[in-house]
Amino acid sequence: MRPSPRILMCPPDYYGIEYEINPWMSRSRGSHGDVARQQWQKLHDTLTDLGVQIERLAPVRGLPDLVFTANAGLVYRDRFFSSRFRYPERARESPINEAWFAAHGFRIEQFPEGCYHEGAGDALFCGENLFAGYRIRSDVRGHQWLGEQIGKRVLPLELVNPYFYHLDTCFCPLAPGEAIWYPPAFDEYGRRVIESHIPRLIAANQVEAKRFACNAVVVGRHVITNTGCPDLADQLRRWGYTPHAVELDEFLKAGGSAKCLTLRLDGEEAAIW
Ligand code: ARG
Numbered sequence: 569m570r571p572s573p574r575i576l577m578c579p580p581d582y583y584g585i586e587y588e589i590n591p592w593m594s595r596s597r598g599s600h601g602d603v604a605r606q607q608w609q610k611l612h613d614t615l616t617d618l619g620v621q622i623e624r625l626a627p628v629r630g631l632p633d634l635v636f637t638a639n640a641g642l643v644y645r646d647r648f649f650s651s652r653f654r655y656p657e658r659a660r661e662s663p664i665n666e667a668w669f670a671a672h673g674f675r676i677e678q679f680p681e682g683c684y685h686e687g688a689g690d691a692l693f694c695g696e697n698l699f700a701g702y703r704i705r706s707d708v709r710g711h712q713w714l715g716e717q718i719g720k721r722v723l724p725l726e727l728v729n730p731y732f733y734h735l736d737t738c739f740c741p742l743a744p745g746e747a748i749w750y751p752p753a754f755d756e757y758g759r760r761v762i763e764s765h766i767p768r769l770i771a772a773n774q775v776e777a778k779r780f781a782c783n784a785v786v787v788g789r790h791v792i793t794n795t796g797c798p799d800l801a802d803q804l805r806r807w808g809y810t811p812h813a814v815e816l817d818e819f820l821k822a823g824g825s826a827k828c829l830t831l832r833l834d835g836e837e838a839a840i841w
Contacts, residue, residue, distance in 0.1 A: 573787055574833040576637045576668075577612060578625040580604045584632040585821055589655045590733050592823035604818035608635070611785075611792065611814045611829060618787045623833065625668050631661050636824045637831040638736060640665040641687040644718045645841065648674040651687040654705050677717065685710035688831055689734035693839030694766060695744035696720065701727045701735025723765060725758040731778070736827045738777065740784045741766075741838030742791065742809070748784060748800065750777035770803045780816070780825030786837045794825045 585598050612622055628634055639658070642649040648669040653659040666676050679685045690706040691714065692699050698720045700711035704727045715722035725735065729752060732738040738753035739762070746768040751759050763769065772781035779796040786792075791804050792812045801811035816825045835841055 572619050572621045574621045574623060575615060576623045576625055576831040576833055577829060578635045578637050579627050580608045580635045581627040582629045582632055583635045586632045587657045589657060590823040591730050592820060597821055599818045599821050607816050607818050608829065611816065611826060614792055614812055614814055615785065615787065618790050620787055628664055631664065633658055633822060634661050634664065636828040638828045639686045639689040640831055642691050642714065643831065643833055646674055647677055649677045649679065649714060652679040652683060652685050654684045679710050680713055683707050683710035683713060685714065686734060689736050689828065692735055692739060692741050693836055694741035694747055695838065695840050697765060698722045699735065699739060700724045703727055704730065704733040723761050725761060726755050727753060728755050729753045736783055737780065738782050740782045740827065741836065742786055743838050744840055748772060748782050750782050770800065772800055776800050780820060783825040783827040785826045785830050788837065792826050
């Protein structure tokens with residue numbers, strides 16, 4: 569029997585909009601603590617109902633974005649490549665993440681000085697390839713360095729729309745050769761790279777992309793997204809997936825949704841390691 573999938577999450581006890589580092593964030597639109605907690609809990613429970621084992625990172629006061637564990641780093645087998653965050657506000661999360669991973673048997677790896685890299689937010693496996701978003705947060709050199717370390721081919725994709733500032737906001741591998749994406753978030757070259765390497769693609773429409781349709785958590789044939797993505801859900805059903813909608817509006821205020829709130833510890837569904 570396949571071992572149950574393992575996902576790292578961090579409860580939103582100290583979540584909030586305390587600074588502005590992407591166009592979704594505005595300190596004048598703060599989050600509602602109780603609602604955020606309920607929404608997070610619903611995502612947590614949806615995942616545990618699907619057989620996922622949730623690991624918890626303890627929240628830390630003063631680190632409102634620690635909830636977005638996708639950005640902690642990139643996990644490859646027993647190696648944890650700790651993010652080198654572009655903004656100092658988030659760089660303070662790194663020691664917390666590293667302590668957790670070290671305590672849970674991972675080898676901690678550091679990106680070279682000056683190479684920004686925001687972990688699984690910007691680097692997603694689909695089959696044998698590592699799709700790598702760069703320019704807004706991560707640097708292309710960071711991705712290349714990572715590819716050399718793990719012996720995988722890296723396909724860099726320039727992100728051109730500030731609203732889709734991490735790759736996981738506009739691209740979601742479902743299985744080897746299958747993904748969800750939002751084409752306008754890429755330049756022409758990036759679109760060609762995706763189209764030529766992934767034969768089956770679902771394009772999210774603009775309205776649903778802005779509801780973070782592409783920021784999905786994939787567990788086997790189950791796909792969890794924010795609410796308000798009915799076209800995506802129809803398309804997923806046609807392909808034999810079961811969509812699940814969990815309202816995550818409180819996290820949209822920080823520019824995050826389902827996928828950002830999770831970090832898969834045992835390899836994403838679409839990854840061939
Ligand atoms: N406020 C956070 C930031 O801008 C949101 C991160 C969302 N995470 C993600 N993987 N897209 O860094």
